Amino acid sequence: MRRSLLTITFLAFSFAIWAQQACIQGIVLDSLNVPLQGATISVPSLSKGTSAEKDGTFLLCLEPGNYQLEISFVGYKAVQKPVSLAAGDSLVIQATLNEDKTLLAQVTVVGKRELGPPRAGEFRVSSKELANFPAATADISRILATLPGVVASNELSSSYSVRGGNFDENLVYVNDIPVYRPFLVRAGQQEGLGFVNLDMVSGITFSSGGWQSKYGDKLSSVLNVGYKNPVEQAGSVNLGLLGGSAHVEGVSKNDRVNYTAGVRYKNSRYLLNTISVKGQYLPRFADFQSLVSIKLGKQTEAHKQKISILASYAQNRYFTKPESQEVEFGTFGRSFRMVAAFDGKEVLDYDIYQTGVKWSNTWDDKFNLDVIASGVYTAEREYFEVEGAYRLCDVNNNPASDQFKDCVVILGVGSNYHYGRNKLQATLLNTESRFSARWNDLQLTEAGIGARKERIEDVLNEYIFQDSSGYASTTDRVWAENLVDGYHVTAYLQHTVFSRDSIHILNAGVRTAYWTVNGQMLVSPRMQYVFTPTWSRKIAFKAAGGVYQQPPFYREMRNRQGVINRDLKAQVSYHALAGMDYSFRMNGRDFVFFSEAYVKYLDRLVPYDIDNVRLRYFGDNLARGWAYGVDFRVNGEFIPGTESWFSLGLLRTIEDIEGDTLGFIRRPSDQRVTLGIFFQDYLPNDPSVRIYVSALYGSGLPFSAPNNPAYRNFFKGDEYYRVDVGFTKVFSKKNDGKIFGGLKSIWLTAEILNLLGAENTISYTWVKDVFNQQFAVPNSLSARFLNVKLSGRF
Numbered sequence: 001m002r003r004s005l006l007t008i009t010f011l012a013f014s015f016a017i018w019a020q021q022a023c024i025q026g027i028v029l030d031s032l033n034v035p036l037q038g039a040t041i042s043v044p045s046l047s048k049g050t051s052a053e054k055d056g057t058f059l060l061c062l063e064p065g066n067y068q069l070e071i072s073f074v075g076y077k078a079v080q081k082p083v084s085l086a087a088g089d090s091l092v093i094q095a096t097l098n099e100d101k102t103l104l105a106q107v108t109v110v111g112k113r114e115l116g117p118p119r120a121g122e123f124r125v126s127s128k129e130l131a132n133f134p135a136a137t138a139d140i141s142r143i144l145a146t147l148p149g150v151v152a153s154n155e156l157s158s159s160y161s162v163r164g165g166n167f168d169e170n171l172v173y174v175n176d177i178p179v180y181r182p183f184l185v186r187a188g189q190q191e192g193l194g195f196v197n198l199d200m201v202s203g204i205t206f207s208s209g210g211w212q213s214k215y216g217d218k219l220s221s222v223l224n225v226g227y228k229n230p231v232e233q234a235g236s237v238n239l240g241l242l243g244g245s246a247h248v249e250g251v252s253k254n255d256r257v258n259y260t261a262g263v264r265y266k267n268s269r270y271l272l273n274t275i276s277v278k279g280q281y282l283p284r285f286a287d288f289q290s291l292v293s294i295k296l297g298k299q300t301e302a303h304k305q306k307i308s309i310l311a312s313y314a315q316n317r318y319f320t321k322p323e324s325q326e327v328e329f330g331t332f333g334r335s336f337r338m339v340a341a342f343d344g345k346e347v348l349d350y351d352i353y354q355t356g357v358k359w360s361n362t363w364d365d366k367f368n369l370d371v372i373a374s375g376v377y378t379a380e381r382e383y384f385e386v387e388g389a390y391r392l393c394d395v396n397n398n399p400a401s402d403q404f405k406d407c408v409v410i411l412g413v414g415s416n417y418h419y420g421r422n423k424l425q426a427t428l429l430n431t432e433s434r435f436s437a438r439w440n441d442l443q444l445t446e447a448g449i450g451a452r453k454e455r456i457e458d459v460l461n462e463y464i465f466q467d468s469s470g471y472a473s474t475t476d477r478v479w480a481e482n483l484v485d486g487y488h489v490t491a492y493l494q495h496t497v498f499s500r501d502s503i504h505i506l507n508a509g510v511r512t513a514y515w516t517v518n519g520q521m522l523v524s525p526r527m528q529y530v531f532t533p534t535w536s537r538k539i540a541f542k543a544a545g546g547v548y549q550q551p552p553f554y555r556e557m558r559n560r561q562g563v564i565n566r567d568l569k570a571q572v573s574y575h576a577l578a579g580m581d582y583s584f585r586m587n588g589r590d591f592v593f594f595s596e597a598y599v600k601y602l603d604r605l606v607p608y609d610i611d612n613v614r615l616r617y618f619g620d621n622l623a624r625g626w627a628y629g630v631d632f633r634v635n636g637e638f639i640p641g642t643e644s645w646f647s648l649g650l651l652r653t654i655e656d657i658e659g660d661t662l663g664f665i666r667r668p669s670d671q672r673v674t675l676g677i678f679f680q681d682y683l684p685n686d687p688s689v690r691i692y693v694s695a696l697y698g699s700g701l702p703f704s705a706p707n708n709p710a711y712r713n714f715f716k717g718d719e720y721y722r723v724d725v726g727f728t729k730v731f732s733k734k735n736d737g738k739i740f741g742g743l744k745s746i747w748l749t750a751e752i753l754n755l756l757g758a759e760n761t762i763s764y765t766w767v768k769d770v771f772n773q774q775f776a777v778p779n780s781l782s783a784r785f786l787n788v789k790l791s792g793r794f
Helices: 002-019 127-131 140-144
Strands: 022-030 040-043 048-051 057-062 065-072 079-085 090-097 122-126 170-174 201-207 221-227 234-240 243-251 257-266 277-296 303-330 335-363 367-395 407-440 443-468 471-498 504-515 520-531 538-550 571-586 589-605 608-611 614-617 623-636 644-657 664-666 673-683 686-698 720-732 745-753 761-768 774-780 785-793
Touching (some): 303 367, 335 407
Antiparallel strands (some): 022 057, 040 065, 065 079, 201 221, 257 277, 504 520, 520 538, 571 589, 644 673, 673 686
16 A cells, blocks of 8 residues: 555656646658658757657657757758747647758768768659659659669659669568559550659658668669658649649647648540550549558657558559551661551559558667558459551652652551450568667667568460461460469668768678578678768768579569469579769859769579560579669759759660570660759749759660560660650749638649650560561650649648
């Protein structure tokens, strides 16, 4: 009884003391809206403070009074905020810190965040640049395409490849939760909305090689997307000729719940009317996403916990009835024309449900435990039955002739009949625990263990019947029913060491994986190093290397006949890269020059061919290869107050397929030269009128003639080039005034997509003439298009 009375007295006394205090809650971000984990929030006069958590949030409780709050982060300019607190107050603030270029050389660690420049192969992009990007689709891949080493030569698709890899070799996370693409899509126009909703993004981190052990098992890249953790109410509405979107974000009155949610709708019908195949296009794509974060229990400096719930549903419907196609191709000396008529239709339906839950715990700002569970379910159906009849002829190229541009000789006639009835259902369940410990300011240890259950059921029934100038055949006959059911188990351990003088950062770790289907155990060591000398010039040298192994996924396991190879082994890539970041000032503005060289040795490769965005694998570990090159990028304020960049990538990737006697040949992703530009400007006398330019160039990719292994990847495709321009007028009021209906600003945008009218080729249709010679007829992407958008922000 006496002990109980003492306990009650102590609790009452503690509550009374707590009630007399006031608390400050908030979030610390950098200029890219990326949370600054480990930022220091202090009151110098009291010698008291705390540090920001992984998501940038913090909690600091003080006695009532007037204070000068200082928020700082090594490498960034500190911010002072005066605060006035009364007993029981709960003040919410948001602080944005700008990078201090003069301190770039002074790299250290505070809390659990590794400071200094991005690691080798790493880039960061803010939500501000994402929102302003002119593109046919509001997809993150269009932004990535302007970064060095990234190839995305199809404006209708969200797929991209990195440094000689393919579309299936990229990891994508949203708030540490893995997300996935659909399986059956074979053409860019069939794709719906990419998973990432740009309205909800706070910033992205992209690694094109040499990433740490804590990230998963792919060969080419990691994209880590951070969704917003709002501290105030906001939202947006966007309407355009190609679709629309809306989102809301905010925080509850008791500051315990943060939320952001968005809906999107895409209808590319008008854009698809500009491609070479004419017909009736009825694409309809829509999705809904939400992220809700809830603080659990009492938030104290000793223990903080919260739960985040990510939910997404995507409904995708694609229907088309192709009618006709007329394509002229060849050289200046000899031109050909193919005219085709079609009968039939294509239908692709798929619904994807993705969800994830993340439970986060932090103790004393030193130890952190995240438990993540997520799941994906997709049901996809692909029906097509299309017959096409074509006529191929020689075209008169003589401008002085009365028959100029007329067909003068019929080279061949024929028909193709494409039939398919394909269905797929997939369920992927993931669970993972991640732990980190900051032992002191110089030592950081991270570890994790996870498991994934995958079940994929697939029914394939498709074939092609060709009748070309008297030669008839049935090709690509596939009939199969497949089931892949297995478990992946993964684990990682890594340690980061920071030198006391803040010049060196070394990260080393190992990742293991085991898959029950093929019984293969994988061990992948990795290492990163950053050296920032204290020179007068602000330079950071970076290097990374390691083993990256990709366990087979369903697409790699299935060969062209639809047969599953359950003994397929993991593909492996040995990364080695080194580079530097050089920060400088020009005309009083900040710039960064990035350069990096890399080499990757590839083993146990599964060869593949590309048809539009469909990868057709050989289904066996038949090849080895190399990928090497250099990447350059310069970014900064070319125009005061804006961020622009120019990127250049030089690449060579080759492979040697076992038993083909060809030796090393170009891989399907061997795009030797890529150039990406994103540029912003505004009228000097009226900054509310803004201009955004996106430009891409890629040298020709190799391609093959069908059923002719001796000429695999022998032919060179056309170059890809595209310029998209956006013109925006912003109507807004200052001092947080409203225009009308609660709107803070209205954005009226006109975009000229494919400004130069480039006829970019995405794939080739092969036809024969009367002499049984084959001709590659190019299939073009979208032509010039004017898009108009109206946006409101509140």
